Amino acid sequence: MVTTKTKKTVSANPPALACSNPMWGGQFKHAPADLLAKINVSIGFDKQLYAQDIAGSIAHAKMLAKQKIISEADSKKIIAGLQAILKDIDAGKFEFKTALEDIHMNIESALKERIGDAAGRLHTARSRNDQVATDFRLYVRSAFDALDAALKDLQAALIARAEENAATIMPGFTHLQVAQPVTLGHHLLAYVEMFDRDRSRAADARKRMNESPLGAAALAGTSFPIDRHFTAKELGFDIPMNNSLDAVSDRDFALDFLSTSAICAVHLSRLAEEMVNWSSAQFGFIRFSDSYSTGSSIMPQKRNPDAAELVRGKSGRMFGNLIALLTTMKGLPLAYNKDMQEDKEPLFDTVENIMVCVQAMAGMVRDFTADKKRMEAAAGSGYATATDLADWLVRELKLPFRDAHHVTAKIVAIADKKGKKLEELTLAEMQTVEKKIRKEVFAVLSVQNSVKSRTSLGGTAPVNVAKAAAAAKKKAAK
Ligand code: ARG
Numbered sequence: 001m002v003t004t005k006t007k008k009t010v011s012a013n014p015p016a017l018a019c020s021n022p023m024w025g026g027q028f029k030h031a032p033a034d035l036l037a038k039i040n041v042s043i044g045f046d047k048q049l050y051a052q053d054i055a056g057s058i059a060h061a062k063m064l065a066k067q068k069i070i071s072e073a074d075s076k077k078i079i080a081g082l083q084a085i086l087k088d089i090d091a092g093k094f095e096f097k098t099a100l101e102d103i104h105m106n107i108e109s110a111l112k113e114r115i116g117d118a119a120g121r122l123h124t125a126r127s128r129n130d131q132v133a134t135d136f137r138l139y140v141r142s143a144f145d146a147l148d149a150a151l152k153d154l155q156a157a158l159i160a161r162a163e164e165n166a167a168t169i170m171p172g173f174t175h176l177q178v179a180q181p182v183t184l185g186h187h188l189l190a191y192v193e194m195f196d197r198d199r200s201r202a203a204d205a206r207k208r209m210n211e212s213p214l215g216a217a218a219l220a221g222t223s224f225p226i227d228r229h230f231t232a233k234e235l236g237f238d239i240p241m242n243n244s245l246d247a248v249s250d251r252d253f254a255l256d257f258l259s260t261s262a263i264c265a266v267h268l269s270r271l272a273e274e275m276v277n278w279s280s281a282q283f284g285f286i287r288f289s290d291s292y293s294t295g296s297s298i299m300p301q302k303r304n305p306d307a308a309e310l311v312r313g314k315s316g317r318m319f320g321n322l323i324a325l326l327t328t329m330k331g332l333p334l335a336y337n338k339d340m341q342e343d344k345e346p347l348f349d350t351v352e353n354i355m356v357c358v359q360a361m362a363g364m365v366r367d368f369t370a371d372k373k374r375m376e377a378a379a380g381s382g383y384a385t386a387t388d389l390a391d392w393l394v395r396e397l398k399l400p401f402r403d404a405h406h407v408t409a410k411i412v413a414i415a416d417k418k419g420k421k422l423e424e425l426t427l428a429e430m431q432t433v434e435k436k437i438r439k440e441v442f443a444v445l446s447v448q449n450s451v452k453s454r455t456s457l458g459g460t461a462p463v464n465v466a467k468a469a470a471a472a473k474k475k476a477a478k
Helices: 034-040 043-066 072-090 103-121 128-164 184-209 228-234 244-249 252-278 306-329 338-367 372-380 386-397 401-418 427-431 439-445 447-453 462-476
Strands: 169-174 177-183
Touching (some): 043 338, 072 103, 103 128, 128 244, 128 252, 169 184, 169 372, 169 447, 184 252, 184 462, 252 338, 306 338, 372 447, 386 439, 386 447, 401 427, 427 439, 439 447
């Protein structure tokens, strides 16, 4: 709970009798202007970092005692006080104060109220600059872990539906025109591959970012004999960051999360768009149960795929969040600048939205039922086996592919004129275009035989799909 009430008007002048911030106000005679407070205060959003802030402070306090920079007794008091604050915040029993600006000063001030003067020793050999960089890294690191787990679950859902639909025939499209028959399993496994690369991007970034900025202090390091390896280890970082200026001033790890999420959102939006199409009356390929359908307040017949539309739509704000932070960071001189406080809201927003999108997508994948008859019928429309006919002419009559393409185009034109499917043409009708065509050609004109024949590596044949699903299952479980 944030304590300031929203005021109707905001005064540009400092309030006459109010006090300055007790955490840094030594040389200040009065409180900041309301407008400075309004633009400066971050507790409304950075309170989300409380657990990371406390973890960082506990590691720092332990290290200060170990290095004999503060006494063992003070360190113990500080740690117990911080643990009690953590408990209270977890239980919703902590009052966040806007007058204390941000999460760091809210916690330090509460610590002072609880344990007295020892609290003042916690900030030795540390600055809010390395503190916030540490908190934010810890937060982004767990966001990467949560994203990976959610993507893994989405992959499991897709793989299960792919196994079940390894031989379910549907039209494959290019330009959203029926192109060649494929299987639904193959189509779903295409997304498993995309999410696999998203996971791999997340894993790369997580590994790269897992270094500790703590101990960089304000920007230049410190004259105290701190042990940065110790705090790094305490916080699960692989090593301390090399350069103190870099440690407090880069936010590329947050950009990595935002870009990984933006790319993942692109993948999600494509599957979402297909679900919107497929669940329409015109396609009629899939149906969502009541769990994933919404009604219309005016049109009683409607079953709208709102969740899929929102997964598609939320990609927009996630791209925006990436651009926002890129733009904030661009051109900033080293080291810390307050502009960087703008790193948190876009990141928090993307974390919340990418998680709900991945989870909702897994829900939809598990939920839909496929109308296999309708999908197969659609695969047979639009002369989807024309390429199979051309390939037969190459294989059996030894025509060059370009000539086979022309012959096939002419046969398609005849079928079109007569309102027939390719396999409904008579042999005599086909022979008017190429007299060497034999009755065996009909075998390749069915959609089942078309998909069965596509056994090349990565192709859509049901045997391939079954194998690919098993392999994906093994890989995704890692
Ligand atoms: N709230 C600040 C942020 O998020 C914390 C760091 C403030 N540092 C400073 N030197 N004013 O960036």
